[in-house]
Amino acid sequence: MPERIGEVSRITGETQVKVQLKILGTGKFQGVTGVPFFDHMLNLWTRHGLFDLAVTAQGDLEVDAHHTVEDIGITLGQALDQALGERRAINRYGTALIPMDEALMQVAVDISGRPFLAYCVELPAHRVGDFDTELVEEFLRALSLHAGLTLHVRMLSGKNTHHIIEALFKALGRALREACQLDPRTEGIPSTKGTLV
Numbered sequence: 001m002p003e004r005i006g007e008v009s010r011i012t013g014e015t016q017v018k019v020q021l022k023i024l025g026t027g028k029f030q031g032v033t034g035v036p037f038f039d040h041m042l043n044l045w046t047r048h049g050l051f052d053l054a055v056t057a058q059g060d061l062e063v064d065a066h067h068t069v070e071d072i073g074i075t076l077g078q079a080l081d082q083a084l085g086e087r088r089a090i091n092r093y094g095t096a097l098i099p100m101d102e103a104l105m106q107v108a109v110d111i112s113g114r115p116f117l118a119y120c121v122e123l124p125a126h127r128v129g130d131f132d133t134e135l136v137e138e139f140l141r142a143l144s145l146h147a148g149l150t151l152h153v154r155m156l157s158g159k160n161t162h163h164i165i166e167a168l169f170k171a172l173g174r175a176l177r178e179a180c181q182l183d184p185r186t187e188g189i190p191s192t193k194g195t196l197v
Contacts, residue, residue: 012067105168
C-alpha cells in the first residue's frame, strides 16, 4: 500500500511554513505554529484523522495570527493534494457527526477537485484565549481551495466556543480520514468523468 506523503514549503514576506503530511499515519502531530490554540486544533485533527503531521511555521504574529493560520491552511491543502496523487481508488466522500459536550458538529467532504466551502457556524465568542475565532473559516477556506475539496461544515448545536471549534476539527479529521481511505472494490478514479483534478 502506498504511503501517500505530501511535503510543501511556503515562504512569503509574512510567513515561512513547512508541512509534511502522511495520510496513512498513526495520529502523530509535531510542530509549533506560535498559535497555541491552533496547535491544539491541528493535534486533534491529526489524531482523529489518523494522519501524521509535522508543521513548522514562523509568521508575523506581532501583527496577528491571520497570515500564519491561512498559510498553514494553504500548505496543508497542497500537501494533502500532493499525497492523494491521482486519487485512484479512494472513497472520495467522508462524513462525521461529532459531539463535544453541548456542541454538535457535522462535516461532509468530497475530494472532488472543485474547491467549495459551505461554513454554517455561529461562534459565540470572537476569541478563545489569544486566538481570533474568525480564523477558523479562513483556515478551512484555504484548505479546501488548495486540496480541491468540497467541504460542508455545519453547527447543529453549541454554546461554548472552544467546544464548537474542537468538535469541528475532530469531525474534519474523521471525515477526511474516511474520504482518503482506499476502497479495494474501486478501480481507478471514483468519477464517471475519469478525473478528480
